[in-house]
Amino acid sequence: MIATRIIDELKTIVGAENVATDRQDLLCYGYDATQMEFLPDAVVHPGTPEEIAAILKLANSERFPVFPRGAGSGFTGGALPKGGGIVLVTTRLNRILRIDTENLVAEVEPGVVTEQFQLAVEKLGLFYPPDPASLKFSTVGGNVAENAGGPRAVKYGVTRDFVMGLEVVLPSGEIIRTGGETYKGVVGYDLTRLLVGSEGTLGVITKIIFKLLPLPEAKKTMLTIFDSIDGAARAVSTIIGNKIIPTTLEFMDHATLQCVDRRFNLGLPAAARAVLLIEVDGDRELIEKQAARIHEVVKPLGLVEFKVAKDAAESEQLWKVRRLVSPSLRDVNPTKYNEDIVVPRSRVPDVIRKIDAIATRYGIPIVNFGHAGDGNIHVNVMIDKEIPGMDEKAHAAIEEIFRAALELGGTMSGEHGVGLAKQPYIPLELSPVQIATMQAVKKALDPNNILNPGKMFPA
Amino acid sequence: MDPLKRVEHELKKCVKCGACRAHCPAFAALQREPAVARGKVAVAQHLLKGDISLDDQTYAVMSKCLLCGSCVEKCPNEVPTDEIVITAREALARKRGLTTFHKAVGQVIRNRKLMSFGALAAAILGPLFFRKVPKTSGLRLRFPLPFVGNRRHIPQIARTPFMNRHPEVIRGEPGKPRVVYFVGCMTNFVYTGVGEATLALFRHLGCTVIIPKEQQCCGLPGMSGGDLDTVRTLAEKNLAALEKYEADYIMTACATCGGALHKFYPALIGKRHPELAQRIRTIADKTVDAAQLLQKLGLHPAETGAGEALKITYHDPCHLRTRAITRQPRELLAGAPGVELVEMEGADKCCGLGGTFNVYHYDTSLAINEGKSAAIEKTGAEAVVTGCPGCMMQLSDGLKQRGTRTRVMHTLEVLARSLR
Numbered sequence: 001m002i003a004t005r006i007i008d009e010l011k012t013i014v015g016a017e018n019v020a021t022d023r024q025d026l027l028c029y030g031y032d033a034t035q036m037e038f039l040p041d042a043v044v045h046p047g048t049p050e051e052i053a054a055i056l057k058l059a060n061s062e063r064f065p066v067f068p069r070g071a072g073s074g075f076t077g078g079a080l081p082k083g084g085g086i087v088l089v090t091t092r093l094n095r096i097l098r099i100d101t102e103n104l105v106a107e108v109e110p111g112v113v114t115e116q117f118q119l120a121v122e123k124l125g126l127f128y129p130p131d132p133a134s135l136k137f138s139t140v141g142g143n144v145a146e147n148a149g150g151p152r153a154v155k156y157g158v159t160r161d162f163v164m165g166l167e168v169v170l171p172s173g174e175i176i177r178t179g180g181e182t183y184k185g186v187v188g189y190d191l192t193r194l195l196v197g198s199e200g201t202l203g204v205i206t207k208i209i210f211k212l213l214p215l216p217e218a219k220k221t222m223l224t225i226f227d228s229i230d231g232a233a234r235a236v237s238t239i240i241g242n243k244i245i246p247t248t249l250e251f252m253d254h255a256t257l258q259c260v261d262r263r264f265n266l267g268l269p270a271a272a273r274a275v276l277l278i279e280v281d282g283d284r285e286l287i288e289k290q291a292a293r294i295h296e297v298v299k300p301l302g303l304v305e306f307k308v309a310k311d312a313a314e315s316e317q318l319w320k321v322r323r324l325v326s327p328s329l330r331d332v333n334p335t336k337y338n339e340d341i342v343v344p345r346s347r348v349p350d351v352i353r354k355i356d357a358i359a360t361r362y363g364i365p366i367v368n369f370g371h372a373g374d375g376n377i378h379v380n381v382m383i384d385k386e387i388p389g390m391d392e393k394a395h396a397a398i399e400e401i402f403r404a405a406l407e408l409g410g411t412m413s414g415e416h417g418v419g420l421a422k423q424p425y426i427p428l429e430l431s432p433v434q435i436a437t438m439q440a441v442k443k444a445l446d447p448n449n450i451l452n453p454g455k456m457f458p459a
Numbered sequence: 460m461d462p463l464k465r466v467e468h469e470l471k472k473c474v475k476c477g478a479c480r481a482h483c484p485a486f487a488a489l490q491r492e493p494a495v496a497r498g499k500v501a502v503a504q505h506l507l508k509g510d511i512s513l514d515d516q517t518y519a520v521m522s523k524c525l526l527c528g529s530c531v532e533k534c535p536n537e538v539p540t541d542e543i544v545i546t547a548r549e550a551l552a553r554k555r556g557l558t559t560f561h562k563a564v565g566q567v568i569r570n571r572k573l574m575s576f577g578a579l580a581a582a583i584l585g586p587l588f589f590r591k592v593p594k595t596s597g598l599r600l601r602f603p604l605p606f607v608g609n610r611r612h613i614p615q616i617a618r619t620p621f622m623n624r625h626p627e628v629i630r631g632e633p634g635k636p637r638v639v640y641f642v643g644c645m646t647n648f649v650y651t652g653v654g655e656a657t658l659a660l661f662r663h664l665g666c667t668v669i670i671p672k673e674q675q676c677c678g679l680p681g682m683s684g685g686d687l688d689t690v691r692t693l694a695e696k697n698l699a700a701l702e703k704y705e706a707d708y709i710m711t712a713c714a715t716c717g718g719a720l721h722k723f724y725p726a727l728i729g730k731r732h733p734e735l736a737q738r739i740r741t742i743a744d745k746t747v748d749a750a751q752l753l754q755k756l757g758l759h760p761a762e763t764g765a766g767e768a769l770k771i772t773y774h775d776p777c778h779l780r781t782r783a784i785t786r787q788p789r790e791l792l793a794g795a796p797g798v799e800l801v802e803m804e805g806a807d808k809c810c811g812l813g814g815t816f817n818v819y820h821y822d823t824s825l826a827i828n829e830g831k832s833a834a835i836e837k838t839g840a841e842a843v844v845t846g847c848p849g850c851m852m853q854l855s856d857g858l859k860q861r862g863t864r865t866r867v868m869h870t871l872e873v874l875a876r877s878l879r
Binding site (some may be wrong): 020022023024025027028029030031032033035045071072073091094108113115134135137138330334336376 | 470471474475476477478479480481490491492493497498501502505511516519520536537543878
């Protein structure tokens, strides 16, 4: 419990209306998309970097934990106040400070919702590609802290690739800037890269300088249906082997297709075993050519059907299959563990086969879909927590899935992060020396362990 | 039975993904998690668990919902947050009693005579009455028109209610559809012009229009306060009134009333009173929105005569949008003589009225409405057109406060322009 005296000091810093201590309010800041829940002692909504600095200084002198939070849409518990403390919400810092059309950079506060930022730059003919599935509600601050990815990563990269510089409040309460506005810059350590994806353990981000691109003229959406998972996987490498990098190469396995079709009656062909949703963008003539070429090269790979959208409405229709995946999963079982392993893209069929074997062995339905272009597969372990023992079995299965990904040269998590959910599995992927190196960084920046404590590393 | 037990299964569906944050008008204005669907679901879950109680804080959380259904439409897991919030308000009302305001709302809407009297009194005393009486005075509650509350711009109340002007049955051509008209309080007492336009259009098509005298308030203002007993009483009376006549359709030109008959009666009253469920279902299945029906019956707006040039923009009422009635009114309006229809930004966003939300959270309600007014102004339209008298009142309030001269019209008023 945090003393009333400290709550009063917090109120002096941010104003009483920006400190909540009612139990109902606390409940509303104790969850995220993991479905774990922890009750904080207070929720504060600072409005400036200086207020955040003052809060962190107070946290150091009074030794209470501070948990930074954006929209609270994370999949690993990164923003959850485990053990109690205060939740520091950054959504009041929500201005797009400037969009520089000459240098193709933008300066943004962390509370801006990702899609709002995208729409603002697109109005000026510019483009911010990272597109996590949560982009309509997640914040850019959260995206940077978690290094969010998305379908377009295969062509454009992830959030990290667009962050040029940051303003950060260090756990000590000091405010620093890292990186800058130039593409080149080699003076000192690259603190920007260190902070991107640090899950709110090394500092609170208060400004972000993003790199922008010119907005592509057009895009083209294709839905390709294959009679085998191997056909779809070979299609991915064949397309890329033909020097075409699509914006999106979304993949759905047979279990996913069954789910969607059962629920929404899409009338998919009986022979459908895997679907690839492909999108290319760029100059109009170029993407026409690319679409034709893609059709040509995937034809011999057990292609059952090839649909090309003529306009935006048809494109939306093709995307529908992909968008309906989430709502239909619940029909399998009420609770899903949504993992996001990555393997080199040529190993996707191997990892899917391994996961299928794990599913059979444990008797737990596992549904796979995701970003085949970059080998990032969303593995959905579907369970019913009311069935005794199923949760334990699921965790054992998840550990085997992680091991499978690692054996194939991959990683446990491509975009969701570690937080609390993957914490126990960290030693599978990182050596003791790697972990100790990271912990040394944490210790140097946050000696009192006040900022997002208890995350990422095993206790 | 603890009302929340009814939604226990629904509450489990929420995975706290946060998608509702992108769609909730109350959250957009307040920017705090208790205002969004996910937060209310969390609070309801903990109420069921028993580690919080039906206290002032719970009341505050549950009151911050417009029941617009935006989150329900967009929820990947189809969590019916509107139903959950109403149920939580029902539990709050049972435990703590209704608020003075909602008690008064219940009394008035249950009693058509009192309601006409209240409406009449308000018509005579006019807006002055409400302005001169201090906010805290109990006098305000003597004539608490359910939608009026403490707003700054009170709409003109009609001296003669719409239903007093017309016989119960207005015969049309033989062989043409028989349409039972559910008028709704806002049309009957405030926007009588909407009623006249509705009548004119269906008569133009040769329909027989029946206006059952015994029809009551749909009950939505009561529902919004969790007073489901009042809603049940009204639903029963309305069922009887509507069943009395052979009808091909039950039609309403009020999106809110349509939402009640079509969606909320089955979801809330049918579930609680299984003995009424079948009758409620029958009525719900017959209920159509006026614009939807006009199009179905083949109204060709272009053939209704000539009309002066009028540039309009269309606002989607929540209770039409959530029933997927968005295309029909636009198609009819675009085809009307002289009409130029331009789209505003965020036409599908709630106007901020939210039943009685605006009474308790007037400032938030207006803040939500600000964006709407700005979007309307930006189109340069002479009139904003919509399918719900509730929205009409809220839109007028917002536009008047900004000093804009944009008119507010009902879809059917625009369509009927050239008939007269």
